[in-house]
Amino acid sequence: MRLGLHQSARMEQRLIQSPQMIQAMQILQLAGADLEERIEHELVENPFLEQVEGDGQSTAEPAPTPEGESERLNRTIDDLDQAWREIAGRDSGGRPSRAAASAGGEDEDLKLAAMNNTPARYHSLGEALADQIGLFDLAPRDRALAEYLAYSFDARGFLPEGVEEAARVCPLPGTSAEELQAVLSVLREQVHPALGARDLRECLLLQLEAHGEDEPLVRALVEHHLEDLTTNRLPRIAKATGATIEEIKHALEALRGLDPCPGREFGEERAAAITPDVLVDEQEGGYVVRLTRQRFPSLRLSGGYKELLKQGGNDPAVQQWIKKRVEAARWFLDALAQRESTLERIAKVIFERQHDFLDKGARALRPLRMQEVADATHVHISTVSRAVSGKYAQTPQGILPLKFFFTGGTTNDSGEVESQTSIKARIRDLIGKEDRDHPLSDDQIAEVLEKEQGVRIARRTVTKYRKALDIPSSAQRRAY
Template sequence: MIEGLPTPTLHAHLRFGLHQSARLEQRLLQSPQMIQAMQILQLPSLELMERIDAELTENPFLEVAEGEAEQTSSEDPADPHDDRGEDANTTEGLEGMLDELERYERDFGDSPAGPRLPAEDSDRKYEAMNNTAAEPECLADAVLQQIAMLSVEDEDRQVLEYIVWSLDEHGYLPEDREDVARELSRQLNRTVAPEEIVVGLRRLRRVTHPALGATDLRDALLLQLSEGEAEHTLERTILTEHLDDLEANRLPRISKATGRTVEEIKAAIGVIRGLDPHPGAEYGGRTANTITPEVIVEEVDGEFVVRLDKERNRELTISPAYRRLLQQSSEDEKVREWVKQRLESARWFIDALRQRQSTLERIAREVFKRQHGFLERGISALQPMRMQEVADALEVHISTISRGVSGKHAQTPNGIFPLKFFFAGGTTKSTGEATSRVSVQDRLRQLVDDEDKSAPLSDDQLAETLAEKDGIQIARRTVSKYRRALGIGSSSQRREF
């Protein structure tokens, strides 16, 4: 007994100690292998392919398996005394592999400049890289590429570049032109007149977007209307004097103020809607990632089959040549240690890939077992489902499910959907049948699509219709919340005149 502690306190102390021990053990279990496996599980398809390519480049022990590649993840490192009848012990073979190892160390070692190209093809690859356009990382990079070939004086280029770096994510330059000129003057230590900023903006728009560098939305839209043309007089009037009414869909008020008919107002609004509100969008750097579904769900002989796309899940194996190198290097401790580390790293990575594939497949099968109605009837049959339910069914932690579905997509008979799409709360119909939030939102959109556009349904009316026609009992504020989430305007905003 610990002196000075009463028995209850002692028990609590022991429990605390055991709890701390368990936590310490849990932390110890977070080995590099486990951390790597969790990171690999979370990667979306395209990022996984990039990671695999990087590992293939960095680790000479890895190669893409062809045909029936040997299963290496559970094997022990090659026995240095097992020659297996190969001629790997020849001096020539060992020297050749060690030469290759030295080249690898030289080209992919700790050089801050990264891997160096072999001398025999460096010129060819360097030329190819120089002729490949770099992918712009941001709006500024993309626009700077556009203006790089402009023939302008150095001082004018400085103005252009400053304007570009001052653009916000929408391609706007919200600052007053005098303020921009003042700040640029301070940075360049010379006087820059506001007129130079205006000229720079005009020059920029000639080679990029006609509204790039606009001060705000109104300015961006006005810049895209041809100046001096009578056909755009009404559009300009609406934008300069009635933008608030336009956003609130108060067409009769605009009609009364301008003396034009509602039909003329609607025609002008059609022109305005054809303009680009975000001039920087097309220069937004990297294009959106192409959706590449890893999970495939297809109907075969009346049954739905869930599988992974093998093209997105490349099988890797250990290079036989480098496995033999471990056998041959037993007398050189430094080389042997390097080889063992690389081999161990390769096996960890292969195991992480296989674990990812197995986990993702198990998650997908459980998801679509529970969402069988969706596969047969579409979104309207989507059931409420939470990650914890799937985690319990698979006997894994909920974080494993979260990582497993993150950034992953499934190709189904009803289209391509993110795996996270199938996890949603829901409500219970008057019949006692459960329905998911997504299916309620889908039904809400259908009601709005089918409504009388001259007399749109209010949120109260939408709630009543859902209850009467579908047995879905939700409050008006929930309807309002779902409507806004779907990007649907209020009844006054949806009204057509």
């Protein structure tokens, strides 16, 4: 076999994303709090952006005419959407992707995996404890060890590896398990008696000890029968302990006031307050969908750059720097306007489709897929996904994530398609009204839905929806 080098020519298409296009994609996905941060950052970094405040005088450049601005904005949106179509239709090697070939709904779009919701902001347990530790009367080394522990706890406030292992890997030289245990005892005394527990069992036992609980049956339930408690197997516990069901229920009351997650009070389970991005208001028998524009500062391009260009004279470096910053400011303003336009159009289509939900609640939610909204707004499904990611709407039924309104469904006996959310609401209602002494099994729920409400659904689907609602099984719901 002969080896050699050969030259050949071939033509191929490649999508080159400009920095402006990438910025527009990023701005589109930002949720409210993150967008506020981004705006503040741009105001600091770019001297040619300024905030509009009241009717104060400014040297700002006049805004483009509505016609010119609208035309430029529409071009930008079209360019961005075409980019999304190209990106979603190609894999990393530039070949058509399987997702593009299947052209399915949002469940089948492989690109959506990269467009998950922007994480909500949390105040971490470590930060919260570090703030409190600063108020304690501790020696410098003990304070450092306390902060080390604070950042070693998991989100529940547990220390799964135990004090011995935490001491072994502690970056402070010479740290012993005894020394670290003494500091942990201070945290338990000052903050929560179960901080640093290795698991749920130790967490509950520490709290029983702190509360002075000495009832043998209560401790026995935690030490030996915790798994049976979580699955409501009271008869099995009664057989093992010799106690009656009533005695076990009485002992359970002592456990109900205990905290299974000592870090939950200030940890990652506590989300920041939600400010909606979309408002849905009832007006004259209908609904008006609008954005919460007032939460963001109004920006414009400062006219001061013209004077700076004059002062820069013939210095090419100065001229180039000014022109780049001005262009960056213009593109940022365009990206903000594009985000607003895209989000508003998508929100209006969502609530046109979900009009009945606004009047009647979750049971009236109709099946809706992102592809349907994409088709109605003439954008790619990836654009819809980015636009709704991490965004919330304030509706007559409460504040809800925009992704809540996208759901699949099933056909009822009337030939109408009913959404998954609506079916879940039916299941929740049935369980809420059941006889606790004889709770409904998943088979019985499926039977009631079909015979009494005309919704044909498999038992395994009932199980799936019940678990999604975080509702225990019938055995766990049974009252003894």
